[in-house]
Amino acid sequence: MGSDVSTYVLLSHQAALRRQLDVTANNMANSSTVGFKREQEVFREHVERVRRAPIEDAKRLSFVLDYGQVHDSRAGAFQATGHPLDVMIDGPGYLSVEDASGATAYTRAGFITLLTNGELGTPSGAPLLDENGRHIAVSPEEQGSLAIAGDGTVSTSAGPIARLAVTQFDEMRVNERGDGLLTGAGGRLLPAAETRLRSGGVEGSNVQPIIETTNMIEVLRAYQRTSEAAANIDTLRKLAISRLAKPD
Structure with a gap:
């Protein structure tokens, strides 16, 4: 695993959130579709250990993996x-x-x-x-x-x-x-x-639009936080490079 591991972790999270947003949007689009079953994304944690890290806890890296999706089996009205x-x-x-x-x-x-x-x-x-x-x-x-x-x-x-x-x-x-x-x-x-x-x-569809709207807002907020974290890491990386590039 390369030194830029934080970027890969954040990217895995963003990809999962994008998939979750697609599923939520599809649920909302089918809230009036007869017989439609609400879909829910299933994610799994992938843990990888790296050889070198500033602290011991940082050697254990957790990625988000898109495992698939399931249908909510509850009956519609x-x-x-x-x-x-x-x-x-x-x-x-x-x-x-x-x-x-x-x-x-x-x-x-x-x-x-x-x-x-x-x-x-x-x-x-x-x-x-x-x-x-x-x-x-x-x-x-x-x-x-x-x-x-x-x-x-x-x-x-x-x-x-x-x-x-x-x-x-x-x-x-x-x-x-x-x-x-x-x-x-x-x-x-x-x-x-x-x-x-x-x-x-x-x-009828078992989708509840209010719940899906709430889920969409939460996903968008989580995506925003992840994007901000990625931007902060990028700023710190540029600052470190600029300091390292200065002569003693």
């Missing part, structure tokens, strides 16, 4: 829509959909509609998947009696036809895609006994 097919997942898990590439993606936004081909899907046209990974098709004559039970069972007057797939993840393994859907790895398909859906509405 129920928002009634008056549409009987809309559902809110009352508990953990995500609905499974098939994206345009044929891959499986996930969402908490429970807007459910009948696509033009008679399949259940999202308003954007992504087909919903059942617990076997298949599309859920409803015959034209049965569409008027379509209903979704609390355990995800889709039925008509003719009886059950499928069950919505609800998959639970470790929140560290769920990531935003940027198109309103998420990717996930290592999920567990919830059985009917563990699936809880509430019909007639959707889940």
